[in-house]
Amino acid sequence: MKKVNCDVLVIGGGPAGGVCAVTAKMNYPEKEILVVREFEVQLVPCAIPYIFGATLGCSEKNVASCGMAEEMGISTLLGKIEDINVEKKIAYSNENEITFDKLVFATGSQPFVHTSLQDSLGLEGVFTVPKNKMLIDKAKAYIDNVDNIVVVGTGFIGIEMAMEFAESGKNVTVIGGSKHILKGPFDPEVAIQAEEIILKHGITFIGNDRVTAVIDKNGDNIVNGVQLKSGKVVDTQVVVLATGYKPNSTLAQKVGMKIEHYGGINVNEYMRTENPDIFAVGDCSARRSFISNAPSKVMLASTSAAEGRIAGSSLYGFKYIKGFNGTIAIFSTMVGDMAFASAGITESEAVAANGDIVVGTFTSTNRHPSTIPGAQKQFVKLIAMRHSGQIIGGQVIGGNEAGEMINIIGVMIEANLNIYQVMSMQVATQPMLTAAPTNYPIIMAATMIAHKIDNHFFLFFLFLSQMKSITRVPKMPLSED
């Protein structure tokens, strides 16, 4: 047993752990920071689907760089922490006994598989999507040699993988429990547009259904189909279970940390656990939604990085006030040549929670005039509180600029902006880069909301003008809404 000393021990080298370590070193340059991680090579989590198609083509092109940490004087140890003596502040791996002052769990997440399907993981041809290079390489080698694939799950990872498979010429069937794909982040009218693109790419989508069993007809331990709740059977050579992730909190639980909803480690807004010297960041922590404060399953590397920054500057007391509580669930993806992005809560979610909200939408083009080569449709939907006009959610469809447009809406949500502030907002517009200044869709969607909030006044005027027998009744402004 080798003895190692450090001030701050970070368990896990993913986005949360990496950013936490770097931030800690910046804030406490005199402290010894040690990151313990299991794998020599760390994959970029959200680019894993692109390993399976032509976009990246291999896992070697999807390696996260750790150069910065080393350059800053952060130490790294390969290994797995098996146990921790919380009182004595000692962590144990197979080979090392590590003393620490502050401890950060950044143990990430692992694929979630429904109990009824867990047995199927033993079959040849059944894969999950773990953040593990060796397992991903194994899956890719197998899948490269088959033609028919079933993807279970219609979240971002499932859809991105399905598209990579389809673009590689494979027959792909996507199976989901909801009527439409990408249900969490998008309202139906938005999700449908992504669905149309995957159908055009030849993907078969079976919604409102569920895989009840994975079939091994020949008893040779090789998958050849899936049985659905509806009675349907889909023949296949490969089943990819992209059914979400769950916090990797086994170690934390073992050493007595308080575990919260969905198996996440309990933390306060500074990512501190009930033990003032122990923190948890990233997917292994228990998250809540920024609006409802309800438990949230959202797992995003960008949220993890934000949490890593917060913990990294709060280890020895609090230094910066945390900007925002809860995850605002800010996502983006490409489906074909369209980007789909979402922030905050959807209209469906808000309505289900009986929120008193108003929605505004606007469709424009992402270049102006629309004759600019390569101009694409750009659609923005905003969700605001009826009374304050505060923006609580947004969805964007567009060209690849939509990936940053959602971050504009994200900042608006974080900064508690209301639609009235957005209506007079100054934006940069340029023919080759954005929508027209007169029709900038985020501003126009806000304007639509203001107009709807005013609507009873408008109807009153309509009534008045008809009383006065004024012949031309003003039409409802603007074609889009």
Next chain:
Amino acid sequence: MKKVNCDVLVIGGGPAGGVCAVTAKMNYPEKEILVVREFEVQLVPCAIPYIFGATLGCSEKNVASCGMAEEMGISTLLGKIEDINVEKKIAYSNENEITFDKLVFATGSQPFVHTSLQDSLGLEGVFTVPKNKMLIDKAKAYIDNVDNIVVVGTGFIGIEMAMEFAESGKNVTVIGGSKHILKGPFDPEVAIQAEEIILKHGITFIGNDRVTAVIDKNGDNIVNGVQLKSGKVVDTQVVVLATGYKPNSTLAQKVGMKIEHYGGINVNEYMRTENPDIFAVGDCSARRSFISNAPSKVMLASTSAAEGRIAGSSLYGFKYIKGFNGTIAIFSTMVGDMAFASAGITESEAVAANGDIVVGTFTSTNRHPSTIPGAQKQFVKLIAMRHSGQIIGGQVIGGNEAGEMINIIGVMIEANLNIYQVMSMQVATQPMLTAAPTNYPIIMAATMIAHKIDNHFFLFFLFLSQMKSITRVPKMPLSED
């Protein structure tokens, strides 16, 4: 003389006038809104450079749509207002006598030409860049048949036109008074990168110089060169004077409106003039900078649209509180395949005004991992107040997503965010669309600033650690800054 009545008379149908009319109709649907404009066809102002190259290729592809106004019941009259009786509230064109209740000047701007060069406008081959289809068509027809062009002026319009000419295979010389191009919106280290691209496209750039005379060697009224202050002479067949614009405030001045700095019409923050029934919006109004409150020459359609929205909802009393005073000067452009964008004030401007500021920069790639096909460099610079950390400016270089990234920084400026809030900001990141979550450059630039503000503590620790003979001194974190 035909008599016309309306409630709101808007003079000018550009972005400011158009948005003002639409907003007024939305807010006051019972009012009769009349827009008087000079031209049947209105060009999209900022896309005019693209008429001159392959991007658009003709002015017919650069026509602003006015369909929405008509659909909403807004009236339009072609004509030029020659005089106004402000007291009686009557405006006069050649053919019409228009009574109004509220008046909005949206008369725009016209090319600014230095007094010493105004005579040269009579020469064949000398052109300005007016927002007038007939004149633009004439210039294009002439320029299409020449090989050698001098562009005077290194602002956006000058550089965009020079690039269109160069990409059409013409020999282009750009002449400017500053050491670097795009001096207003960009600090030298950013501007130099745009400069390198125009040089790679074969454009000759002469900086720190000035055209003192346009040469007509043969006395045949056709330009054939320019004389520079330095003594240099540049032979050319065409001179394009892209030396800025000035407010079109002749009519306003004639009818007794108060004219402010640079010839702009005096307005308050609701775009109201000293006469409570008269407003001015867009380039014809006198603008100020959001930080310094100093007179500003910035003319942008997006600012004009914001002003149009403010006036359009403040005609009959104020309805929404104006979000922001002064122009934040938020720009973007493409130079080759790189986008350059700027918001707020530059470091150079801030230093010149003796601002107590701190600057942070970060370079990343616009996709992650950087092996994603088409990944480009992405650079962000932020300028913040040392004491509050408030963000007052930013510059971005990147792929076309930079056009929306600058709007993220714009919202941060408008919402008075400080770098500490930005450091824990949640952003959407996706391999095909953005930088990595761990290295998102706006957040990293904010972090760099926080670190610099902390720097004296850091130096103190460095000192302490050396005193204690601790051998490994932590290096300055992160390679980028």
